[in-house]
Amino acid sequence: MAERDSPIYDRLARVPERDWRGAGGIDAVSDGAHEPFVLRGLVEDWPLVAAGRRSAQAARRYLLDHARDRAFTVSIGPPGHDGRLFYDADMAMNFRSGTGKLGDIFAGIDKGEELGDIRTVYLASIDIPAHFEGLDEANPVDLGTRDPLKSIWIGTRTRIAAHNDYPDNLACCAVGRRRFTLFPPDQFRNLYLGPIDNTPAGRAVSMVDFAAPDLAAYPRFVDAMAHAQTVELDPGDAIFIPSMWWHHVEGLADFNILVNYWWRRTPAWLGQPQEALNHAILAIRDLPEEDRAIWRDLFEHYVFGADESVTDHIPEAARSILAPLTPESAGRLRAFLLRTLSR
Structure with a gap:
């Protein structure tokens, strides 16, 4: 993966940390929150985290023990892919998507690790209850009365372009390491968004390559970075991302797993x-x-x-x-x- 080589990254603000262990837990620190924050060690007791600490292979075996017998959607980069899931020169996707059994997908990752040829493989926003049996129950988060969507993100080293989501988001680093770079909602003009109907994953994304930003083509990106916050999460850590905050996400290890929870502050029957x-x-x-x-x-x-x-x-x-x-x-x-x- 390319390193971020621009001086605009030298003095980024850090995402603040909050203590979630007091009365009310996550509920107390996230209710009504409109700024991002980090919860260190929130899920450090998860069996999935423990498996990942043993090895990437142990984490994959743990997931396979819970996987349902059904197809999983996967994105795969071509040889030489740098992990950036984005557009190609013709504004088509620079990866191909398909479906397969989780065991077969993981066997491909195992083979790549064995040969030292780790391709970009990414399973994005996989619905946990629909694809895994007992995984959520064995690795719980207490979100009070919220009834969130529960998703898992599995992959090799990846770079996911800055985008935002309408729901609030609690993202938990289970295996590997993640780097988040976040921007307030009002920075969308400075992020140079691409199309809203032709996107890598359903949301408009920044056209700026964060690894090597072209400031001649995207000069206002400097202004966006002046408002940015960043953090790196280790296994067991989590980050709260409020609704509509832009976030660029990097999987920094050879194998990474993120579990996230989305919930709306408004009734589900309202429109999008x-x-x-x-x-x-x-x-x-x-x-x-x-x-x-x-x-x-x-x-x-x-x-x-x-x-x-x-x-x-x-x-x-x-x-x-x-x-x-x-x-x-x-x-x-x-x-x-x-x-x-x-x-």
Whole structure:
């Protein structure tokens, strides 16, 4: 893997650490948090962490003991791949994706280690309950009343371009080492984002190569780095990444496992903001400038600046979706949108 060779990395701020062992545990330190922080040793007692400390092979055997008999999606880089899962020169993906049994995928990694020819192999965002039996129960995290999505990320040395996620994220380093470089949500302009509909993994990513940033092509990246925080996690450590924070993630060991938990602060029946952005591009962005100005004003009125003045003049029982949404009204709105979008 290429080293980061730019002086802009010399004096990065560190992600702060928090003590999670007091009253309330993770709940107390993460509830309402809008800044990232590190939880050292959070999962150091996991059997998966213990297996990884013995060897990478022991960690893989441990996972195989829990794996369900089903296909796993895997991304594989060509010979000479540097671990950066990204675009090629034609803006297609620089890796191929396929499916296979976990034992066969791990056998390929074993062979590469034996021959000293470790290819880029990456299993990303694998749903734990769907693909493993008993793994979650044997390696628990107490998240209180939250009901998170639980995913595992398995791979050789990788570099994952800076991206963000809508849910809050607790990411636990189980095997190997991870480096995170994080940016506040407002730094998206300085990260030079790529397409939002053609992405390596479903989210728009920074076009900057963090290993060797081209500051002539991406000069504002210097401004992004002035707001960045970084940290390296050892096995057993975890990091909390708030909603919409940008994060560049590197697997630093020859074999790495990360387990993460995603949860929303809003009800699951609310829509996804990214879908609204996509629809706005379809319906509004290419309108004449004077029309866009009208719609900008309407969005401010009904969405971003919505207050009682929007509905005070409407009988309460007749406010429909202008009233605070409920599961029922959200369902009706979703059904209406599906009908209109399918025309």
